[in-house]
Amino acid sequence: MASDIRYLNPISIEIKKDKYCRFKKSGIKYVDYKNPDYLIKFINEQGKILPRRLTGTSQKYQKKVNKAVKRARHLAILPYVADMMK
Amino acid sequence: MNRYETVFILTPVLSEEQAKEAVKVFEGYITKNGGTIKHQEFWGMRKMAYPIQKKTTGFYNLIEFEADGELIRKLEIEYKRDERIMRFLTVSMDKHHVAFAEKTRKQASA
Numbered sequence: 001m002a003s004d005i006r007y008l009n010p011i012s013i014e015i016k017k018d019k020y021c022r023f024k025k026s027g028i029k030y031v032d033y034k035n036p037d038y039l040i041k042f043i044n045e046q047g048k049i050l051p052r053r054l055t056g057t058s059q060k061y062q063k064k065v066n067k068a069v070k071r072a073r074h075l076a077i078l079p080y081v082a083d084m085m086k
Numbered sequence: 087m088n089r090y091e092t093v094f095i096l097t098p099v100l101s102e103e104q105a106k107e108a109v110k111v112f113e114g115y116i117t118k119n120g121g122t123i124k125h126q127e128f129w130g131m132r133k134m135a136y137p138i139q140k141k142t143t144g145f146y147n148l149i150e151f152e153a154d155g156e157l158i159r160k161l162e163i164e165y166k167r168d169e170r171i172m173r174f175l176t177v178s179m180d181k182h183h184v185a186f187a188e189k190t191r192k193q194a195s196a
Contacts, residue, residue, distance in 0.1 A: 029182035034093070034148075036135075075093055075175055076134035076144075 019056030023064075031064040033071035036078055040085070043069060047082035089124070089152050089184055094165060094174035095144040098131060105145040108170050113149065115164060121153030125191065138172045150179075150187060 023031075032038065042050050042057075042065050049069050052062045072078040079085075094112075096105045106128060113123055129146035138144070158176055165174045179187070 030180075030186040032186065071175060071177070073135075075095065075146075075173060076136055076138055079135040082135075 021056060021058040021061060023061040024058055028061075031061065031068040033068040033075075034077065036072060039065075039069055039072055039078060043078070043085070045082070045085045047079050047085055087152050087154060089150070089179045090158060090176055091148065091150045091179055091183070091187070092161070092174065092176040093146065093148045095134070095138070095146055095172045096170050097139070097172055098141055098143045098145065100145065100170060102130070102145070105147075105170075108168075109147050109149075112161075112164070115161065116149070116151050116153065116157065119153070119157050119160060121151045121157050123149060123151045125150040125187070141172070144172055 022028075042055060044050055049066060052059065055062075057065060069078060073080050096108055100108065109126070109128065113126065116123060125148075127148040129148065131143050132146050133143050134141075162174065162176060165171050177183075
């Protein structure tokens with residue numbers, strides 16, 4: 001009888017959301033290193049830069065993000081190492 | 087002539103007037119050596135993300151200017167000689183950066 005289990009609602013299978021590059025979508029051409037509130041989207045709670053694979057940023061803009069984060073770290077706008085940033 | 091943007095952090099030991107004076111000195115240095123200042127922004131006392139020279143705060147200042155590349159080397163030597171400056175960063179601005187800076191300035195004034 002185990003094979004006779006019926007569900008009232010079809011089992012929802014998680015559909016993977018399509019990733020997109022937020023810079024291309026919103027037409028941002030320059031990533032500012034002086035704005036920590038924006039750059040925080042691209043780092044994890046330890047202060048590490050998130051990979052493209054997770055954020056969906058295109059290579060062209062990932063390079064710019066990396067540069068901006070590194071500049072911000074140099075000027076103590078962002079920390080090099082952190083704990084519980086988010 | 088290229089456009090550059092320089093940010094530096096002054097020690098919190100100074101008073102606000104002294105910090106502004108130090109900024110004036112560097113502005114004067116840029117103009118004296120053939121640069122033209124486009125924009126200047128004093129961010130005031132700010133908390134830093136990590137301590138530098140055992141200090142947790144500092145006066146941030148931004149200068150945007152046009153100059154020949156030769157000046158940058160001299161300016162950075164000048165920064166290193168000055169004990170009031172804890173950290174500095176000079177970047178050359180590409181056209182997107184210039185457009186971004188001008189747009190944010192316009193928004194701030196409006």
